[in-house]
Amino acid sequence: MEKENKPFRDEKGDLNFGDHKFDWDKFRLWQGTYVFHFYNEERNHHFPYFGLFSHDDEAYQNAIKDPDYAEVSLYHTPENPPFDFFIKYHNWQLSLLVIYFKEVFEEKSFLYGYHPQNKYFRLILPKTLHYKILNVINDYELLLIRDLILELIAIAQDIYVDDVFHWEGKEMQAIINTAVRKHIRQLS
Numbered sequence: 001m002e003k004e005n006k007p008f009r010d011e012k013g014d015l016n017f018g019d020h021k022f023d024w025d026k027f028r029l030w031q032g033t034y035v036f037h038f039y040n041e042e043r044n045h046h047f048p049y050f051g052l053f054s055h056d057d058e059a060y061q062n063a064i065k066d067p068d069y070a071e072v073s074l075y076h077t078p079e080n081p082p083f084d085f086f087i088k089y090h091n092w093q094l095s096l097l098v099i100y101f102k103e104v105f106e107e108k109s110f111l112y113g114y115h116p117q118n119k120y121f122r123l124i125l126p127k128t129l130h131y132k133i134l135n136v137i138n139d140y141e142l143l144l145i146r147d148l149i150l151e152l153i154a155i156a157q158d159i160y161v162d163d164v165f166h167w168e169g170k171e172m173q174a175i176i177n178t179a180v181r182k183h184i185r186q187l188s
Helices: 024-031 057-065 084-101 127-139 143-168 170-187
Strands: 033-035 037-040 045-048 069-073 122-126
Touching: 024 033, 033 143, 057 069, 069 127, 084 143, 122 127, 122 143, 127 143, 143 170
Parallel strands: 033 122
Antiparallel strands: 037 045, 069 122
């Protein structure tokens, strides 16, 4: 039988589970990254492009090798001054996000007293999809708010995949329609 590695207490009495370094920089990078999804009709499910389900280094290295791989950096700020223009510009885009979309995306920062912030600063998607989105942005002369639009699309897709898609199935539609009919009968 294998010996179990049980935690022990150090001189302060804290539990020690062993030394392992956690890469906080990589964690923060992936926390602000959105991987676009595609719909698989056979499985009736959305999957992330390039098989990037989590912070898997091996899957990420394989994705980078894909010729259709694109990694888009949003709200880029130069490494050297002057920063003032970029700070004002990015804050302006954030204010547009809050003013026009806080109800849509249920931005509760103000309710809890927090300052809103951008959800994503890095996007991973196929080049072909990225070019299609950029073509629409250019066609409507919205290049000035390109980063905001890309982030809006990512937020909207994230909400759709996680919260909305499930309710579009036949079974869920039957539940919704039944509830609506019962509610209408109660009102009559």
